[in-house]
Amino acid sequence: CTGSRDNTLLLWDVGTGQCVEKACISRNLVTHLCWVPKEPYILQTSEDKSIRLWDIRGLQVAHVFPPKQHIQTYCEVSVDGHKCVSCSSGFGGEGCEATPAFSLCLWMAQDP
Template identity: 75%
Template sequence: QSVAVCSWRSGAALRRFLGHEREVTKVTSACDSNRVFSASRDRTVMMWELHGTSGPRQRFPGHGLVVTGLAVSPDASQLCTGSRDNTVYKWDTETGECVGRAAISRNLVTHLCWVPGEPYILQTSEDKTVRLWDSRELQVAHTFPAKRHIQTCCDVSQDGRYCLSSSSGSSGEGAEATLWDLRQTRGRVREYIGHFQTTTSCVFLPGGPAPTPGIATSSCDSTVKVWDRDTGGKG
């Protein structure tokens, strides 16, 4: 029910934000911003300031069920939230006002992320699809080809060229991560297969000494795997 700010060097909790009445489901922040956002099973989203008080700076109530998706615009002025109630909301972070709402039948949102430098939001769903929303009118701009399993998580590369989604699965069936072309064909580029249970998250790794770009996935099979983005090979 709390949000902890930790030192990445020591792992020690530096401070803790309190305000939610049930478990926290998602936490996100915008680069170069001191604002942190949290979603909860209490059906609300809260905004906190890293250097402010321990209480919430802003509250965003409105969803009818647990909030499962959370994405903030690069300038932290807008917030997009999604829920198991089949809705996606857009909020003004300064006023707390809801400035957009969209509902799609069976669209149980599992994750949201904002495309860097663009007005688009990527969303995964229990209906096995990945959607790209235009945040300006809060309308679906593109729906990727449906997968065979629930899509559990998504991420977008820093250059905005590619996106990732991960799948549920069991006994080696499903549980793959999928790389999609976000700018040109908007088709499937590659799959990363190797987990034996649901893949719970997928992320693009920041650039480093590796000669090729990498991605990482985590799974209910108790493993984390690092992959070569371009070949699908495991590191």
């Protein structure tokens, strides 16, 4: 999966090199993507200060976490896939912020 500054996420077939799904959300300038281990989900940070959890089966947003104070530039998911963390580089000399690990289990438990 790739994301870009044109507000799109693209899901690729690594065998053929072809794009198999495309999603676009207005003002969703993608800054980072991270796979959730052993799950069909991708965590994504954006310049709109939000963190989105994408279900790759159809490339749909499964959940949007509450917006943060600054543009989120990086995210990572724990090895067990239960927690994630995000961070920013701050703004106007305020320094950076790190979002404490939060649980992904609740949202994935709602998966049909």
